[in-house]
Amino acid sequence: MSGKPRLEGWTCPAPLRNYPTIVLGHGSGGLMMADLIRHLFAPALGNELLDQMADSTVIDASSMLQAAGEGARLAFTTDSFVVSPIVFPGGDIGELAVNGTVNDLAMSGAEPLLLSAAFILEEGLPMETLARIAESVRRACEAAGVKVVAGDTKVVNRGHGDGVYISMAGLGVIPPAVRIAPGLGRPGDAVLVSGTMGDHGMAVLSRREGLAFETTLESDTAPLAGLVKAMIATSRDIHCLRDLTRGGLAAALNELAAASKVGVEFYEARVPVRPAVRAACEMLGFDPLYVANEGKLVCFVPEGEAKAVLIAMRAHPLGREAARIGTVVADHPERVVARTAIGGSRLVDLPAGELLPRIC
């Protein structure tokens, strides 16, 4: 082609830039989206992989797997986060998304490594709020030792979202000898929990409903991969791990019991619950067994290894209040039974439906 265009005379009007809030144009694949990525997301989350800015990110997965040794496998997970409100006592949706995704990887025994982050933004979201969330994602990634390596931004019309929804996917590497899965629980396994129940759910609820309690309720959102690593270092024979999010301990125990076709029995009095959470639950009619956590797990491990694993958990900052609460049994498969303080027993079923919606 001949005849060069004279570019110097052309201008590139972009009257919609420099908005203090998100507008639809920020999701339209043009200059405004490029600005948003360059000035807001990249400074917080940029790294050599994300900076490829390609339709997909190229990852040297062979090296990742080889570093973990022959027989290492990949863990892959996804979660959306629609928590309301997006900022709550003890955290926000950005931190929650990173920790939630990291924890799902850790529950397979994986070392979490790479995340993708897809943001669905609502028109009208203050740019400052989004910047704070991006910063919160950055901090949480740093704390968990992971990187966001792929991303996406969409904008929906005012009234069709809720500020920010975040969908993450995660990749991690499972060390060779580790075999942890929901279906591997066996009668005789000890049932351990890593700490107090219900903190996240009651913290979100208290903020949402504008409730003021005398003591502050705070979310327990935290990345559990370090704790799991310490547990695995103690025993390569851990059978099951589950983080105790939606549906709380009750849902997790039921899911593990169903997948492993075993029963579970535990002592209600041995389940750690912070007094403030217990008080809030009593006042509002919630059962802490069913309330969501975002930094707690349950573990099935053979009786012979239980003590050592419990000691390892208690030595970790995120497992200081770890407790053995019960045992996996062959009786009543797929049923979870709590022994109550007064000597009775009750069936702890999967919750039916809504208990605390929009908790994560």
Added chain:
Amino acid sequence: MSGKPRLEGWTCPAPLRNYPTIVLGHGSGGLMMADLIRHLFAPALGNELLDQMADSTVIDASSMLQAAGEGARLAFTTDSFVVSPIVFPGGDIGELAVNGTVNDLAMSGAEPLLLSAAFILEEGLPMETLARIAESVRRACEAAGVKVVAGDTKVVNRGHGDGVYISMAGLGVIPPAVRIAPGLGRPGDAVLVSGTMGDHGMAVLSRREGLAFETTLESDTAPLAGLVKAMIATSRDIHCLRDLTRGGLAAALNELAAASKVGVEFYEARVPVRPAVRAACEMLGFDPLYVANEGKLVCFVPEGEAKAVLIAMRAHPLGREAARIGTVVADHPERVVARTAIGGSRLVDLPAGELLPRIC
């Protein structure tokens, strides 16, 4: 523990099941969510990996990579889909999500293999609509040769969503010798497009605005991995690929020009546009260069290989109308220039902001 509980006397009331629409309880991690997964998602999408039903899915990635040969790498991508309306002429949000994710993987030269799917559902969504979308995801997966291996479901309150948003992440394997990236374009490269421009955007717009045209506008949503595979089989020296979604051909060319620090010149008259799309664009004041496609790509390939690649594209059902439209130049780096039909030239800039929001 002694004293077996007598389970036979207990009942498990679940009064909220069998709802014809989505309610908040379907996202709460309990029985209703389990029902939704068991009866709606699993029948459509189930496979041995998804059926692990663990917090994260364990993948034998070493075997996947080894099958492609020494030096194979992983491609990882994410995208959210918020298209409005969720069903449009030629497709729906489920098919769009699969194809969009598959295409992002293909643009790195990867063979798409595994997807994750995170659904954000709005309270009140008819169960039948969701079932149709799940079925559409299934069909699109089958067509593209991929599987959904990880999933998540959240429910947001009525008025805080838009029926369904879908976030997907994807994993694919890039064959050893393939090196395709936005920054690899070189002056002298031929610029090829795989077909007509603007079909998806105008199809969605026509449905959204209730416009009736004499001829039917249909989305071009399609998985491009097969086309890319045929192109790679012809030339291992393809420099850049980009699918032409938000911002259309104009945005893709600008992004590649910026990443490669090259200029692009193309003949406007050589860009294929269906007459019905051109007519609709003219009527509504859109430029087809800026309108989204969901089954089209642009390719930069060295001049010497261009003819063979173009022939390979035209031999593929999704590339029948492929065309060479221009050339990568050293002049005016990071600028895209169109030669017009009347012999002039114009700068084709990145669009500023909103052109067609909620197109994908």
